[in-house]
Amino acid sequence: MEKYEKLEKVGEGTYGKVYKAKDKATGQLVALKKTRLEMDEEGIPPTALREVSLLQMLSQSLYVVRLLCVEHVDSSLKSNNPSPDSASAFATSNNGKSNLYLVFEYLDTDLKKFIDSHRKGPNPRPLPPTLIQSFLYQLCKGVAHCHSHGVLHRDLKPQNLLLDKDKGILKIADLGLGRAFTVPLKSYTHEIVTLWYRAPEVLLGSTHYSTAVDMWSVGCIFAEMVRRQALFPGDSEFQQLLHIFRMLGTPTEKQWPGVSTLRDWHVYPQWEPQNLPRAVPSLSPEGVDLLSLMLKYNPADRISAKAAMEHPYFDSLDKSQY
């Protein structure tokens, strides 16, 4: 890790701290994501091995933040890079304390900051509709890429979508460690993990969820770009469900077979669906239609990322540039 100079802590990823750092040799800015690795008698845990190598493969997409390299730091060792011919290095004990640094390309802003800058500050203004369209298309493309590789993100939110403002590129971050490191309700520092983008089946305790959970989040993010504020800003799992039900109506067995048998289903007030276009007043009818397909209650009915890319909402977009 001597290769990098840590500049500042830029955030708490879902799985650990993130630092902005500089590669001392090249001057390149990077994001260092520190993950604690539980080394047991098996050495590197097989799950971590499989998932980091999957992340390595996924980051080949332009719409996924690039994983530049992986550095393992064993805090019980002085040197972290013994040469293979120094027998003494192998004899050193390895008592389980170790960290994995995932070194990612650095981007200086994310969609949350970008939306915030359009809501408050000196010059509040809506996001240009063509930009929303372009960002949403890139997001769907990145999500389709993850899904085609068998990976669910499970924690898509504006903070996890990094932007290259000059090039107008959106990249998905903080993904891939989904299974070895289950998504916690609280992060390392007991900061509450946001629930705003969480799909109803997850909130209701379904254990067999699939790619549709990410498409729900995409829908919430789409609406938020249009509204410049969150669509469902709940502060507990229960409140989160109430926000959703109030807007879309309390789900029925007819709409979503099996909903009332989900683990955390309770009796809820019976709300009628509200008028979705009113929640996103500046969105075109095609946009509203796509949004409603992303926010289908029944995960089986929810639109896939690949199908979303073919939706008429994107007809006016020049797809050849992506």
Place this chain on the structure above:
Amino acid sequence: MEFDLENPFTSFEEHQSDTLLDLFAIESDHMPSHNFIQYLKITDFYVSLRQEAVSLALQIQFSCNFEPFISYLAVTYLGRFISRQEIPQRKPWVLRLLAVSCISLAAKMKNTHFPLSKFQGDQELIFDAQTIHRMELLILDALNWRMRSITPFSFLCFFISLFEPKDPPLTQALKDRATDIVFRAHSEIKLLEFKPSVIAASAVLLSSHELFPLQFPSFKTSILSSDYVNKEDLPKCFDTMQEMVETDGCESILITLSSSRTQFSVVDYKCTKSESQQITNSSITTTTMMPERREIKRRKMNGFLQ
């Protein structure tokens, strides 16, 4: 999320065609370095080093009764590691440690328990767990954690899908035979320079040449007309592979039998002809294939462009 060599991206089924292009695009990242391949041609040291490591990996696979994919995967790591990292000539234990550690990593990728205690009787392969785990980290570092190796197995289904007629028993036979050739090809130094997709295409073609010679010409045409495969390398690879199979001195076709495939891995290619013959007679499938095979053998094979 076990690693499947035939589907390295763990794609959901409906997406597999989407990831195919990615596979062709990045397969070169999963090969030994280009310089190393050039180097192999001028020095014997690495050739014998690699052969020794391969045989160690097979030995471990055998004592642990692992599926052959584990040692295959381990050998891909091994090959990439020694192409990037100097191995000290006078410390033979390093190579043994490397082989054990690569097997350990491959077993983890395949979600298989690696019983270190199995080697208690084998002095040469005893290393304590911590030593192996340190070595694992060095390997991960050298390979930049790209452990989902793209291998010829990742491409077999694609090339077989170009075969006509699309008759499941035929395509299964083709796949089984091609799988065996790919396993066998791994210890052939002359084939190291070819990309995984080219190895896969050659193995599938060679299988069709052996099993379904009538379909071979049209199959060859459709593989050559596919956009992704390297048309210059394919004939070279095919010829080298055919030479390899021809000089095996063993009716390797027997290993095609899907039922026996898991037991008959590369190690078994040393089997004597009479042993193979016995197995042949015990199987209906093979017996029906034998005349066809002999027919091919009688013909003089003049290579790919024939």
